[in-house]
Amino acid sequence: MKHSLIILVLLSSIGLKTRAQVAVTPGQAYENAQNMRAEARKFYDKDKPIKSECDSGIAVLSRAISYLDKPQVTELAQGSLYLKGRKSDVYYDMMICYTLSNQYDKALDVFEKISKEGDYYRISSYETDSLFIPMRSNPRFQATLKGLKLRRALWKDESLKTTYRDNLSDAEKAAGLSILWSQAKYNFANFNLSGIDWDKTYLDYLALVKNTTSTAQYYKVLQQFYAQLKDGHSNVYPPKELFAAFYTRPPFRTELIEGRVFVTQIFSDSLKNAGITPGTEILSIDGQPVLTYGKTQVAPYQSSSTPQDMDIRTYTYALLAGPATSPIRLQLRSSKGKTWQQDVARTGYRDVKNASPSIEFKQIGQIGYLTVNNFEDEKIMKQFDSLFTQISATKGLIIDIRNNGGGSSGIGYHIIASLTNKPFKTSYSKTPRYIPSINGIQWNENTAEDWDANGKQYYDKPVVVLISARTFSAAEDFTVAFDYMKRGKLIGQTTGGSTGQPFNFSLPGGGSARICSKHDAYPDGKEFVGVGIAPDVMVTKTVKDLRNGKDAALENALRLLNK
Template sequence: MFPSISGSSQIANTISAADKVYGLSKFWQEVNYNFVYLDKIDRNVWDSTYKALISQVQETKNDYEYYRLLQKFCALLNDGHTNIYTPKIEGLQIMQNMFGEHLVVIKRIEGKPVIIRSWKKDQQLLPVGSEIVEVNGMASEKYLRDSLLPYISSSTDYVKLNSATHWMLAGAPGSDFNIKIRKPDGRLSQLQLKHAKTTDSIYFPEFGKLFDEQKRELLDFKMLNNGVAYVGLNGFSNRKIDTLFDEVLPKLYNAKGLILDLRFNGGGSTDIGTYILKYLTNDDILQHSRYSTRDHLASFKAWGKYVSEKDTVNNAWNTKCWLVNNGTYFYQFPYEPDSFILDKKRVVVPTVILTGNNTASAAEDFLIAADNQKHMIRMGEPSFGSTGQPLVFDLPGGGSARVCTKKDTYPDGREFVGYGVLPHIKVAPTIKDYLSGKDVVLEKAIQYLNNKIK
C-alpha cells in the first residue's frame, strides 16, 4: 500500500528519468501482450493514461513517488494477481497505527472502518468498537475512495475496501490526521493524531483474543462435540500439509460431520489441495478449473488490422484475425478432470467448508473442485476472487511487477475471478461478535452439522 507522503525530501531519488519511462513502458508493454483480462478494461483509458504518465513519471521527486504512480496505473486493471512491488527505498518510513501516545488499529466490519485495538489507557478516548466516520474533514467512505482505493490492485471491491481500511491512517512520521469517531454509545468525538513512535505496550484487547489472531499451524485438527471434526487447512504453499493430513486421516474415520476451514488459506499449489480433497469424496475423478491464456499470432494481428467486426460474420478466418488484432484470441488448455485411485479409506460425511475474503488463489481452486460435491456446502463470506498464473519481471530501482496470464473459471465456464466463490450460507461477524472474540462462522457450522447428524 502506498499512502501519500508530503515533505519527502529525504527519500532517495536514484532512478533516472529515462529508467522511469522505461519501467512504465515495460509494464504497459507486458500488460498489452500478456494480461489475460485485457478484454475487460477500457483500452482508450489505459493507453491515454500511459501517454499522460510518460511526462508525469519523469517529474516525480523520488523513487517512492514514481512507484506510487506505477501502482495507481496498475490498479486500473482491477486484478488481484497483477501488482507493482516497491523496492526498499532509502529514507522512506511509513507508519500505520502508532500516533505517539495513541494507538489506532482499524478493520472493516459490517462495512465500516472500526477501531479494533488501542491502548488500554485510551478506552475512554478511543474505545474499541468506535467507527471512524471522518478523516481530515471528509466522510470516511469518500476518503477511502478518493485517497486509497485508486492505488489498490484487486479483483473485488470488498477486498479493495478491506485493504484501504486497514491502511487508511498510514503516513510518514509527523503526518497529521484529524479524525471523527462514533463511539459505541453513539457519541461523536474528534481527535487530532500525529504519527510518532510510542513506548506504551499495554494493548486492549490483548493480542490473541480476537478469533482471527489465534495461533494457527499449517494444519489444525480437533474433535468437537457430537462427532464433528474440525480441520483447518491454512495454506497450500508447503507440501508438508499433505503429510500432516495423512497423519490425521485415521482420526477422521470416526467423524459424523466435518468442518474444513479455509478462511486463512491464501493459496499456493492447486495439486496440494487436490491431494486432500480426493479423500473427502466418493468420486474417482475431480473437476477442476478451466484455464485459458491469450494467444498472440503476429501474422494474424497484421491481417486483423484490415478486418472490421462486420467482416467476421460467418467467417472463421476473419474472426480469428479480428480477435488476435484486438488481443482477445485465447488458447484453451486441454481439459481433463483429475482421476485417481486411492489405497486408503475415504471420509464422506456432511461437510461444511468455511470461506472468507482471504481464501485465495489455490484455496479457491479447492472450492471449485469441491463445487459439485453434494455432501459439502460453503459457509462464511465470499472468497478473495483472484487466481491465475502471474508473469513476474523486474523494474528499475530494484522493484518488480507481475501480470496475470491465465484465466480460471468453473468447469462450466462460470467466472469467479472478480466475484469470489460465494458461500451457500453467508455468515459474517458483527462488530460485537468480533470484539468479543466470538467465531460466529464456526459456531454456525457446528450448529448446521449438529442438525444434519441428529
C-alpha cells in the first residue's frame, strides 16, 4: 500500500497561520505532530501560565488532534508505532493545560480519552505529580486510573515481577518460560529466519527449567531458550543481583582472527607488565582449548542473527565473562612463541583509560576521518554539526562505524542528510499482527520513508564507510540508507545482520527480556537481517596486521580516496 500522499496540513505559529501542502510519510506525519506539540508548549510550559496562555496551547493541541484524526494519517499510523503513540501524547499535553488553568472537568474528559487510547505508561505521573493533586480524590480520576492499572496488569506483566531469591519457585520458573514463549509466538518478527518449531521448543524447555536448582541456573536456561530464535534483538537479561556473576570480565578484550583468539585491547598496567599485549594469543581457558570453550560454554547462551554476529558475541563480548569471585586460568602465547599460564581476575573495566568517545574527527592528509562509535546520544548530532566546517574542508571523507553497536536510527540519518542534497530512502519494515479469527499472523507494512536532506549543509566530496561484524542495529540502518543511495563504497567486513524494534518485558525474580517485533529490509525489499550487509571491498583481519598495528581497512579507504 502506498504510504506517501498529499494532504492539507494547518501549520501554526505565534500570531500566524499558514496553509501548506506537504507530502506525508509516517515519519513526516510524526514530525508534524511533534512540531505542533512544541508550538503548544511555547504557550503553557512556563512558570504559572495564565488561563489565556493555556487556552492558546489547547487550541494548537486541538488542531494536532484533528490532524492525527485525518483518515490518511490514521492509515499511516497503522504501520508506525511512533506515529500511533502521538495521539495519547497530545492528549496528555492537553490534560496538563486544562489542569494548569483549573479546568478540571475538561482535564478529566481528556484523561478518559487517554484511557481509551490505552496509554498506561504515565501511571506513575498521575499518581505522584503534584500537578494532579486537585483531581486525585475525584471519582472520575480514580476510576480512569484504575482502568489504566488493569490494562497495565494485563500487558506489562506486573504480577510476574516477583522479587529475587536464590532459587525461585517451580511456578515462577514455569511462568517465566511461558511469558517468553507467548511474547515470541505473537510478536516475534523473524520466525522465518529461525527455522524452529516454537511450541515443541517450549515443551522441551519446560522440563529443563523444572530441573534447575538456582535462579542463576534458571536464567542460563532462559537465555539458551531465546538463543533458539537466532535473533540479536531478542534477549534474556538476569536480575541485577546476578550481574556480577554473569557479566564481569578481566580488563582486556579479545577477538577471533583467522580461526584463533587474540587479545586486541588491554586496560591494565599490571597485565601489560605480565606480558599480555595486543597480539597475545589465548590457547585455552580453564584447561579447555579456547575454541572448544567458546562453543560449549559461551555460544549456547548467545542470541545472535548470523555466524559473524555469533563469533563477535562468543569470542569478543562474552568469552571471558563470568563470576567476579572466580579468576580464570589462561594459557597464553606471545608473538615470539613463548607460552605460559596466567591466572587473571575478573575485575571489570574499572581501570579503563581513554575510553572511545561517541564521535571524533581528525584529518589524515587531505582526507577526513570521522569515527562514530554509537548512535545512542542525541548530542552526537550537534557534535557532528559542530565538526562540519572542518569536514567540509577535506577532499574526501571516511566514516568509521566498525564498532558502532547502534542506538537511534535518526542520529545516523542526521549525518547522511548532510551527505546529499536530496531526500534519501530509509528502510522498509513490517510488524506482525495476530488475527485471532484466522489463528495466524498478518503484517502491518511500512514502505521505505524519504528522509529530507539537511538543506543547510552539504558535503559533496567522495565518501567511504568502514563496516564490520560489530556494525549492528541502528548502525546497519545507517549502512542500508548509505548503500541504497549509492553515495560511496562500503569497505571492511559483513555487518552483524540484526536490527528491528524490540520491546521489553519483565520476568520473575527481577530479570527482563526483549523480543524483536519489527523486521527491516532495504527499501526495495532486499534482506539483510539474518545475513548482514556485505562490503563493496572485503578486507579481512589478519594476525599479522594485528601484531603490526596495521589497519588494513582504513589504509584501503585512504588509497581509494587519494586516487
